[in-house]
Amino acid sequence: xxxxxxxxxxxxxxxxxxxxxxxxxxxxxxxxxxxxxxxxxxxxxxxxxxxxxxxxxxxxxxxxxxxxxxxxxxxxxxxxxxxxxxxxxxxxxxxxxxxxxxxxxxxxxxxxxxxxxxxxxxxxxxxxxxxxxxxxxxxxxxxxxxxxxxxxxxxxxxxxxxxxxxxxxxxxxxxxxxxxxxxxxxxxxxxxxxxxxxxxxxxxxxxxxxxxxxxxxxxxxxxxxxxxxxxxxxxxxxxxxxxxxxxxxxxxxxxxxxxxxxxxxxxxxxxxxxxxxxxxxxxxxxxxxxxxxxxxxxxxxxxxxxxxxxxxxxxxxxxxxxxxxxxxxxxxxxxxxxxxxxxxxxxxxxxxxxxxxxxxxxxxxxxxxxxxxxxxxxxxxxxxxxxxxxxxxxxxxxxxxxxxxxxxxxxxxxxxxxxxxxxxxxxxxxxxxxxxxxxxxxxxxxxxxxxxxxxxxxxxxxxxxxxxxxxxxxxxxxxxxxxxxxxxxxxxxxxxxxxxxxxxxxxxxxxxxxxxxxxxxxxxxxxxxxxxxxxxx
Numbered sequence: 001x002x003x004x005x006x007x008x009x010x011x012x013x014x015x016x017x018x019x020x021x022x023x024x025x026x027x028x029x030x031x032x033x034x035x036x037x038x039x040x041x042x043x044x045x046x047x048x049x050x051x052x053x054x055x056x057x058x059x060x061x062x063x064x065x066x067x068x069x070x071x072x073x074x075x076x077x078x079x080x081x082x083x084x085x086x087x088x089x090x091x092x093x094x095x096x097x098x099x100x101x102x103x104x105x106x107x108x109x110x111x112x113x114x115x116x117x118x119x120x121x122x123x124x125x126x127x128x129x130x131x132x133x134x135x136x137x138x139x140x141x142x143x144x145x146x147x148x149x150x151x152x153x154x155x156x157x158x159x160x161x162x163x164x165x166x167x168x169x170x171x172x173x174x175x176x177x178x179x180x181x182x183x184x185x186x187x188x189x190x191x192x193x194x195x196x197x198x199x200x201x202x203x204x205x206x207x208x209x210x211x212x213x214x215x216x217x218x219x220x221x222x223x224x225x226x227x228x229x230x231x232x233x234x235x236x237x238x239x240x241x242x243x244x245x246x247x248x249x250x251x252x253x254x255x256x257x258x259x260x261x262x263x264x265x266x267x268x269x270x271x272x273x274x275x276x277x278x279x280x281x282x283x284x285x286x287x288x289x290x291x292x293x294x295x296x297x298x299x300x301x302x303x304x305x306x307x308x309x310x311x312x313x314x315x316x317x318x319x320x321x322x323x324x325x326x327x328x329x330x331x332x333x334x335x336x337x338x339x340x341x342x343x344x345x346x347x348x349x350x351x352x353x354x355x356x357x358x359x360x361x362x363x364x365x366x367x368x369x370x371x372x373x374x375x376x377x378x379x380x381x382x383x384x385x386x387x388x389x390x391x392x393x394x395x396x397x398x399x400x401x402x403x404x405x406x407x408x409x410x411x412x413x414x415x416x417x418x419x420x421x422x423x424x425x426x427x428x429x430x431x432x433x434x435x436x437x438x439x440x441x442x443x444x445x446x447x448x449x450x451x452x453x454x455x456x457x458x459x460x461x462x463x464x465x466x467x468x469x470x471x472x473x474x475x476x477x478x479x480x481x482x483x484x485x486x487x488x489x490x491x492x493x494x495x496x497x498x499x500x501x502x503x504x505x506x507x508x509x510x511x512x513x514x515x516x517x518x519x520x521x522x523x524x525x526x527x528x529x530x531x532x533x534x535x536x537x
Contacts, residue, residue, distance in 0.1 A: 051126075051147040054133060057104055059084045059096065062142060071126075071149045073119030084145075087116045089123070103132055103143050113150065125154040168193070175277035179258075181209055182270050183232075188212060197254070197277050216242055224256075232268050236260035241278065253282040317495045325435055328389040335382055335389070343379045347372060384409070391438070399426065399434040399461070403441055407459065414449045416457060423462040429521060436496040437461065437470055437517070443489045444472040444515050452476025454512065470517040479508040493517070 045052050051068035055061050064079040072079075072087050079086075088096050092114060099109055109130040116124045126147040133142040170176075177194035181187075186208040213221050220242040231238035238258035243251050258273025350372050357365035394402035400422050411418045428434075441459060448457050454476030462469050490506070493515075497504040502519035 048146075049148075051145075051149070053079075053084070053145045053147065054142050055084050055145070056142050057100060057140070059100055068147070071118070071124060071147065072116065078119075087118070089115055089117050099130055100143075103130070103140060106132070106140060116147070123151075124149060125151045177275050178273070179275065180270060180272045183268055186210070194275065197252075197275065215244055217245075228271075231258065231260050231271065236262065236268075238271060238273060251279075252277055253279045314495075314498070318499050321492070321496060321499070325390070325439075331389050333390075335385060339382055343375055343382065347375050347379070350375065394434060394438055395431075398428045399437060402434070402438055403459070403461070406438070406442065407445070410445050410449075414445075416445075416449060416455060418445070419456070419458040421458070421460040421462075423460075425463045426461055426468060427463075429468070433468065433500060433519060433521060436500055436519070437468070439496060440470060440493050440515070440517055441472065443493055447489060448474045448476065451480075452478075452513065466520050466522060468519045468521055470515075470519075472515045473512060475512040478510050478513055479506070 045063070045065045048065065049067055051071045052063070052065045053061060053068050054063040061079050061082055061084055064074070064076045068079065069075055074087075085093055085096060095114065102109060111127070111129050113125065113127050116126055118124050127150045128148075129146040131144045131146075132140045133144050135141050172193050175197055177197045178191040179194060180189045182189075188207070188209050190206070213224060216224060224240050224242050227238055227240035236259055238256065238260065241253065241255045243253050246252050254275050255278045256273055256275045258271050260268045261270045261272065263269050350368055354365055354368040354372060357368055391402045391405060393405055403422065404420065407418050407420050410416070429437075445457065448454055452474045454474035457472065457474045460469075460471045462471075494504050497517050497519065500519050502517060504518075505514075505516045507514045507516075
């Protein structure tokens, strides 16, 4: 036994190692050198990380180093003298018999990988080298086996193989392929799935990047080149979408993402990335775009229909307002010309009767006098009603006189103090503007009297250039309903202002209500003399 390595005496004389070197004769009759040489041999064998085992031609173990103990679990005492079959799986024992047969025949045994069984029953994957051991005469007397434990390597390879299969499945399922571009050589390595994803025959993708780019149409090709240049000159990020022509003539859309690999000097050396088929997404986007366009078209059509309907409604509303004003004007004229004249005639008829009865029947004359008083009162009320329907001053003297007359009468009837500010620069306006402003004043004062509870109000009509501003303020309780809706009166005011291209704003709160109308008068028709207006007032 040398350093834990047991070698049978019959194998000790001039052993030839696998590399052809013949060790010195280690037989006992060679003197004291045997210990030193044996120690050296034992040290070499014991220091190896590989299991080194020798066996005779009958398969009996004759030496067993420390690494063999570690790998297979048997101690030297347990292994030496035992058949080598104890570490060979039953299904591989024929393999060992064949090795022994070939060794006896002097045939070479090539390096191979196989499986052995450890003491605990676990399989050990080994890389095995079998070499014949010859004596000094060249006769094969034993076999040397060097077994390297590759179990961990096999496990890693198996895990890697499973990982690659999983990755390949995931890439195939996701319609994704991988590629690697060597910038120096210009060559591109493609994954197996890239050809299929691009709709090409197997093996169609090979060669340089330029060969691949030729499969892309010219417009998209330049876009891909630009994306590559930006990645190489920028942060290395690469992203582009492009169409490719498939083998069957159809078109597929691809999305490529990649990363440039730089060396230590920040010089690009390669680019790697993935490509995936986004044809379904593109089809969905196209369908969505078409649906959006159709929806936009329908919305435009419906909007146009609504605009036409609103225009018809505005036209109808304008006609109704004109008809309303015309009807008020007609009723005012009828009351003045017909009913008013009848009351005048009645008055003229009753006056002589009153005078005649004053001498004959004073009591009856008092009744006639009372009747004449009623006729006068009715005549005044009729005249007031006629003027409220359509004040003649609006046509004859203009807006200033009509508004002043109406405000004074309103204050007297309602006992509400009204502060009226009339800008002389307003002058005469087109009839439709004067009518609209008068009707807004009339509607607002009526609402103040009926709903606000305010004891005072203010009205201001001013002009700045072509803009006429009407502002009416009260200090009442505010409007109880949402301003955006309002009643019929507010809607009428809004429509009058809208018909003239102006704006109406209503602000209301617990401190009162403010109504502001702005009208732009481009051309003031019939510039009536302000002097005549002053005379009328």
